[in-house]
Amino acid sequence: MLGPWWTGILLMLGLAGRVAGTNVEWSARSWQADEGLPDNTVVGMAQSNDGFLWVATQSGLARFDGVRFREFQGINVARTPSTLVHALFHDRQDRLWIAKDRGVLIGLDRGRLTVLTPDDGLPLLPVRMMAEDKEGALWITYIGGGVIRILGGTVRAFGVKDGLPDGGTCQLVTDKAGQLWFSKASQFGVGRDGRFLKLLDLRAQRIEPARSGGVWIYIEKQLFRYTEAGGLVKLGDLPMNRANANATILYEDRTGALWIGTTESGLFRYDGSAFTSVETSHHEILSITEDREGNVWVGTRGGGLNRLQPRSLELVDVGSGLLAEAVRSVCQDTAGDLWAVTQSGVVVRNQGHGWLNLSTNAGWRIQYAQCVAADPAGGVWIGTQYLGLFAWRNGVTTSITKSNGLAAQSVRSLLSTPAGDLWIGTESSNALQRLRAGRLQTFELPDGSGFVTAMALDSSGDVWAGTAGGMLFKCSDGTLVDETSNTLDPPEAIRSLCATSDGSLWIGYGGRGVGRLKGEGFTQFGTEQGLHDDYISQLLADQSGRLWFAGNLGVFYVPVREFEAVAEGRTPRVRSVLYGKDEGLPNLQASHGFWPGALQHTNGNLFIPMLTGLAVMNVHELKQSLRWPPIVITRVAVDGRLVAAYEPGNLTNNGNAASVADLSRGEVSLQLSPNHQRLDIEFTALSFTAPRNLAFRYRLDGLDKNWVYPGTKREAPYTRLQAGDYTFHVAACNELGVWSEPEGRISIHVLPYYWQTWTFRILISVAIGALLAGSAAWWVRLRHRRRIKLLEQQRAMDRERARIAQDLHDELGAGLTEISFGSEFAQDPGLDLPETRQHTQAIGNRARELVAALDEIVWAVNPKNDTVASLGSYLCQYAERFLKPTRVRLRLQVARDLPLAPLNADERHHLFLAIKEALHNVVQHSRATDVQLSIAVEAGVLAIVVRDNGCGFDPAAARSEADGLGNMRRRLQQINGSHELVSRLGTGTTATFKFPLHQAASAVAH
8 A cells, every 4th residue: 555655746746546435344333322322423532541432422421341331420510511512632641631512621530520611711612622732731722713722720822923813713733743733714834832833825624643744634625645844745535425525524543544524425534545435324423533453433423433443244235136135055166156046046146246146147047046056067056946956057057856866846955075976955855865977866864854954074075964853964985874863862953064174063053052073972052151142054164263153143253172172171161252233234144944055265255144145254354352351340339339430430329439439540449348238340341343252250259269251241240248358350351262461350358247256256255155164063053953853763763662562562472471371271181172162262362362452563653654544544443343342332423534644653652542541441431332432633633532421430539540541641641642531420421632733744734
């Protein structure tokens, strides 16, 4: 490309600049108010040193990271009643200057504001442009003629007395050396030593400093270049169609090309030899700048913000006659020509001079085309929907139909091999066919396979075929093998296949992502593993180790090495690098169901059939940087309250800047209350070439053991952190896999609850020590009491054992002795038979008495009988058995709900013997004919009453030990019970025994 200087020399010799039409080599991506831009009229842009892009619109200022706009409300201060913004300027000290309506100027330096108004000496006029000289002074020109300089806080106005002509608006710029250049009224010159010197008489509409020296000058559709050494040189005329389309701005990019914005004719680019028109979202251009990655940013009046970059992805209309028609199949023949088939069945061809619709050719008889494949011998094969298969060579067509052995008339897929074989997939037939040397060989497919949707030839010469039913087949040495069982289970519809040189077969599925079959190993990758889309309609490998995909959500690629890393477990996700929306081509969706699909041209470009045309990926124009993207933590919120922000001056009503930590001043340490519920950290990476392709990872030391990969999300949420110290790390990765260094970092200290502090712990330790000491003493006392209780229980057990032994001795011992003596008497040979019978009967009676006594003893010691109910039952049984041989009739009156309240063996024993004694008295002394035994529990007291109708007696006259009365009273006293005896001569006797049940027994009773 000729430089501007040599171009000027040629033009002086009579060469005019060439004019071209609209330049399709540039892609434009626009942002407007619906995506967060404050206003669709963009008056200025600048990239600050930290990498953010600042965008000034008529109604406000916003900071942009490539994805999100953050409006800067700080410029709407009390001293600035108007919100209308006129211009934006970025100086060498990284300060932003915002010129507002009514003469207000705001300086923004890392969130700190400087406000100047007409009270400080500024004109009450709209600002036209701003510049900075080599001394760091800020120069401002105003619409209507005013020029001021701000240096060291001092405002000075310049005018006629300083060398400026009267009238008109001043154009003022500085070159890279800090030299001032001006154009005002009909004069053009420089500013030196505080004065303005005229160099030429001319009326320039726009001037712009040139990187190689001098200035660019625009005058009434003409572009000039001026240097003090070479003078004024005309470069050419802008190709404007409108008479009044004046230039609004000039901007030279880093390549030396000049961008020219106009009022009504849009944007032009001059590369040193020609002018080209570049499309933008609006025809009136107000501002232009370039970021550090080489993207050109254009602000329009009403069309929002535009980003321009060399076009890498283009959607081509193949000229079938229908606008944006779907392309089904594409191929490149041996001559290098491109062939394509559209959805309407039209075949088109491109020989390097644009697309030609062959269906309009005289004699063309191939209709209803569905797919096209190159023939290694020259020409192409074309499959149709109703007419079978055609071969086209040098304008001559031949056909193969069912009459020639074709399996069906509808051909959907073709694959030609370097050996000259043609593989054919037809519809409405379970067959795959091979055409070799003019003969067709048919391979039958199982029922349910569906038609063949994709085919591939691997490095060993085997042919693979995938079907709509998800079946996968391999044909090797003329044998068809079903490989479906080595892939997905259950099968999924196959849309595309690609064989790579490493022996892998890549399978694109309609809903399950992509699968890799290598040897006997199969790996499936989907959106959970980072794939951008689970519907893979087109699949292609390029020569740079990338796999390209096209599906329902556009075009993207993944480096093969990342698939291998995931398969080997070295990383959890792959990175999908997207193309489409960032290139100004949203809603891209790929075609599928016909083969061949996408191809790589011999020039390296990729051609992909889409539902809206043919996508062309110019791989040579892929903008990829080896530099890592700068990472910035932008906001930290705790329970929805902002606690830290990058430049806290950029706050709305959500918080007070004074209480918000400034993340722009290096690593920040935050302190969180223990009562917090949620922590949200927002971050971003400052790359504008393809911001959607940036990937992130973060880790919170102290909580996360491994990196967290959120994909393209730019936030990290955490819930309820425990007390302690944490460090948050975040990094970003560009499309080449380069991670940012250094990482973004925040230190976080979560305060403990008061019970988690050392003071509280010490106090608790002391309290616990005292409690332990008290507990130990209490335990010693308790243990002592338990020991005493055990001794008392042992003593009671010893008494019980002694009692049992005494009973056994008194009852069984004496009885057994009597039986022994009676047996000896009964064996005396001198006794006659009646006497022997008498002794034998006595022995039997005594034995029965002993059995009853033994039953009483066993009942008394059995713990199963330790209840009130058991006692009542036993007393009734005993009374019936005891009174049965007598003439005394027994009447029982027992409560039906005697409780299961506990009675120990000693209590039962004494109660039983007392009642037994009372019954004996009735039989032995009362001469009664009727006795009543009553048992009940009232108010926690067991009451047993023995009432007879005998002769009675006078209790006062009875001896204390007579009839066992004293014995019954003593037994009740031993168990804390009571005995009451009521009797009169001739009226019978009533004996009442009362025993208070234990507290536990009362509880059970109730």
